[in-house]
Amino acid sequence: MRNEPIRPVGRRAFLRGAAGLAGLGAAGALSGCGSGSTLAGLSVSHRQEGSLDYWNLFGGGDGVRMVDMEDGFRKSFPNVGLNAVTLAWGNPYYTKLSLATLGQKPPDVAVAHLTRMKTLVAAGLVEELDPAELETAGMSADKFSSRPWQAGLVDGKIYALPLDTHPFVMFYNKDVCKKAGLLDGDTLAPMDSPEAFTEALSKAKKATGAVGGCIAVTNETATPWRFFQSAYSQLGGKVLADEGKRVVFDDDKALEVLAMMQSLSKKQLVPGSLDYEGSIATFANGDAGFLFQGEWEIATFQTAKMPFSMTTFPNIYGGADGYAVQADSHTLIIPKQPDNDPARRRSALEFIKSMLDQSKTWAEGGHVPAWQPFADSDAYRSMTPQSNYAAAADAAVYDPEGWYSGSGSNFEIVVGSSIGAVVAGQLEPKAALRQMHTKLGVLARTAQPT
Amino acid sequence: MTTATPTRTAPVRNVSRTGSPDESPRAAAWMLAPFVILYVLFIIGPAIYGLLLSLFDTSLVRGGLGSFAGLGNYQEALASNDFWSSLWHTLWFTILTTPPLIVLAFVFALLADRVGRARWFFRLAFFAPFVIPSAVVALIWIWLYTPGLGLIEAGLGWFGITAPNWLGDPAWAMPSLAITTIWWTLGFNFVLYLAGLQDIPHELYEAASVDGAGPWQQIRSITIPLLGRTTTLVAVLQVIASLKVFDQMYIMTAGGPNFATRSILQYVYDEGFTNFRVGYASAVSTLFFVVILVVSVIWFAIVRKQEKVA
Numbered sequence: 001m002r003n004e005p006i007r008p009v010g011r012r013a014f015l016r017g018a019a020g021l022a023g024l025g026a027a028g029a030l031s032g033c034g035s036g037s038t039l040a041g042l043s044v045s046h047r048q049e050g051s052l053d054y055w056n057l058f059g060g061g062d063g064v065r066m067v068d069m070e071d072g073f074r075k076s077f078p079n080v081g082l083n084a085v086t087l088a089w090g091n092p093y094y095t096k097l098s099l100a101t102l103g104q105k106p107p108d109v110a111v112a113h114l115t116r117m118k119t120l121v122a123a124g125l126v127e128e129l130d131p132a133e134l135e136t137a138g139m140s141a142d143k144f145s146s147r148p149w150q151a152g153l154v155d156g157k158i159y160a161l162p163l164d165t166h167p168f169v170m171f172y173n174k175d176v177c178k179k180a181g182l183l184d185g186d187t188l189a190p191m192d193s194p195e196a197f198t199e200a201l202s203k204a205k206k207a208t209g210a211v212g213g214c215i216a217v218t219n220e221t222a223t224p225w226r227f228f229q230s231a232y233s234q235l236g237g238k239v240l241a242d243e244g245k246r247v248v249f250d251d252d253k254a255l256e257v258l259a260m261m262q263s264l265s266k267k268q269l270v271p272g273s274l275d276y277e278g279s280i281a282t283f284a285n286g287d288a289g290f291l292f293q294g295e296w297e298i299a300t301f302q303t304a305k306m307p308f309s310m311t312t313f314p315n316i317y318g319g320a321d322g323y324a325v326q327a328d329s330h331t332l333i334i335p336k337q338p339d340n341d342p343a344r345r346r347s348a349l350e351f352i353k354s355m356l357d358q359s360k361t362w363a364e365g366g367h368v369p370a371w372q373p374f375a376d377s378d379a380y381r382s383m384t385p386q387s388n389y390a391a392a393a394d395a396a397v398y399d400p401e402g403w404y405s406g407s408g409s410n411f412e413i414v415v416g417s418s419i420g421a422v423v424a425g426q427l428e429p430k431a432a433l434r435q436m437h438t439k440l441g442v443l444a445r446t447a448q449p450t
Numbered sequence: 451m452t453t454a455t456p457t458r459t460a461p462v463r464n465v466s467r468t469g470s471p472d473e474s475p476r477a478a479a480w481m482l483a484p485f486v487i488l489y490v491l492f493i494i495g496p497a498i499y500g501l502l503l504s505l506f507d508t509s510l511v512r513g514g515l516g517s518f519a520g521l522g523n524y525q526e527a528l529a530s531n532d533f534w535s536s537l538w539h540t541l542w543f544t545i546l547t548t549p550p551l552i553v554l555a556f557v558f559a560l561l562a563d564r565v566g567r568a569r570w571f572f573r574l575a576f577f578a579p580f581v582i583p584s585a586v587v588a589l590i591w592i593w594l595y596t597p598g599l600g601l602i603e604a605g606l607g608w609f610g611i612t613a614p615n616w617l618g619d620p621a622w623a624m625p626s627l628a629i630t631t632i633w634w635t636l637g638f639n640f641v642l643y644l645a646g647l648q649d650i651p652h653e654l655y656e657a658a659s660v661d662g663a664g665p666w667q668q669i670r671s672i673t674i675p676l677l678g679r680t681t682t683l684v685a686v687l688q689v690i691a692s693l694k695v696f697d698q699m700y701i702m703t704a705g706g707p708n709f710a711t712r713s714i715l716q717y718v719y720d721e722g723f724t725n726f727r728v729g730y731a732s733a734v735s736t737l738f739f740v741v742i743l744v745v746s747v748i749w750f751a752i753v754r755k756q757e758k759v760a
Binding site: 275404409450 | 511512532597615617702705723725726727
């Protein structure tokens, strides 16, 4: 159920975070908001002239980079007192954002996942953005990658500006792959069929003497779902239709993918018992050739100074033009404002523009930038391994639309639990599919609460 | 010797009854006011509000109560497999944790009470885990249970035992959570028992040993009966605490694997906060409240009856 999971913060990261917070506090004091950033964001009297409240959900390496970007904004706009509030990601974040907006105390700008932003839009909690206004602010549609831009539209209207795409990717250990004969120079052997994929994993297993690849399944629902969704979408499969009112599994395709995933653990190429931390540790220790996870783990392995690289999730079923991969995007939204103050809104858009202009900092954390001026530049193309999987953004498949769907939603928990149980060998593919039909059916029949 | 025993306990009982009944009731009302106000504001008020919400299709992301649903939310809950399975998980957890948390707390309190030297150390050792926050306990035990790297697996390996996948196997996940919880919360019951033990006059044991009773007979005929009230208290508090389980499961298994450890409170959380269905979640909460009430009343009645018999 997690995206960037909650986990123990390393001492160094903590110190850096603490330093960042201290910096925030200092900046707050300098700009005349002596109450400190967090308190100011939560207190009633936060609507000060010339201040800007910004809520985000970034922890770990993303959090540190976001603080850098906030400092970048402060430097460019010294007159705006930025109150940045970081909240724990996931359901608590969206609950708080919804309640603050309903209670007429919304932040001026907030981060939302593209797939969760739509639920907020349906509940009428997000300001619509006018194309002319965006043009003036220097953020017209053509400056964004088309896939996240299009996916973010609701009935053709703009509510969110995408910051990035964060696809499911494949990490690989260069030493292991070389030893397994899977690496020719810098090019990884193709894995464009279930057989080729399985063979690569079994070669890697021989090379490590431990496991071939890692998929987190214990106490983790997002990773199994992302793996399944990527392969299933390559077959052209869909899960929901009519905005979540119908469950439309293509049973044959779903069973094929589930059987493939189970065969990996049955052949002991992938352990069926790893949790998120365990999958990271196994890969970092060099006990696995491959790790299937979101690109945000890049910083973990850079810190570990191990010989790794990253590439797109393999095109197991897609063939020549059917490549697809599960992804979501972080977007920036303006929550519904109680007072339509044009100055605040202008300031909010300036802030968003400033975040987009710092896409380079953001891309270092692994996310594929949506901001074309940077995504199209040599600076990004020369950034490795980040640019290796830039193509994933164009093939991104977002979680299906529905009020109960999206990153960290009950939809992901329901399907991820069933799929995880298949990999762990606790459920047969048919039983798992039946369970997904039943549980999603209940959600699909429930009246939309938004 | 035996005649001397009652004289010591009698005055202690009387101390609590010295307040005269004709003191101004107004003073009592003032003394109670801070508690009553907070209780009404944060317990009674929200409970009534929750009851009201359960009759509506209230949404978290819309203002107002939403449309009137009557008993629709209750019907939906009672017909839902997820409701019944998560309720069973909570009961199963209560069954797994309550007996060990009573028996072990009693045994350890007895041992710590008898130990001659460094008594403070043993008391601290058993109580210390209780003061650790749930998130920290969860993280420690996740690492202990981790397959391949965990300490428990390595420890069992020395004896040639193959460890199960503690948190990853649906059959083992709940017992694993129960073990963690027992280690964590034992200290509270332990302290209650320790206090109870110190209230038992030493003369009783002296008299019993003069009469030729061995240690085991003393425990059975003196300690256990005289700790009856403590046991009632510990048992009732423990059942309620176990029924309220949420943190450990939410952090250690997130209700998994495949929903095998989703407690009823997590179901409420999933529906209310993740699915935004506050009305429905309130109905489930109300049903759970009724379950806690029934279980507590039955449990209380049984224990009280046994106490009278003993």
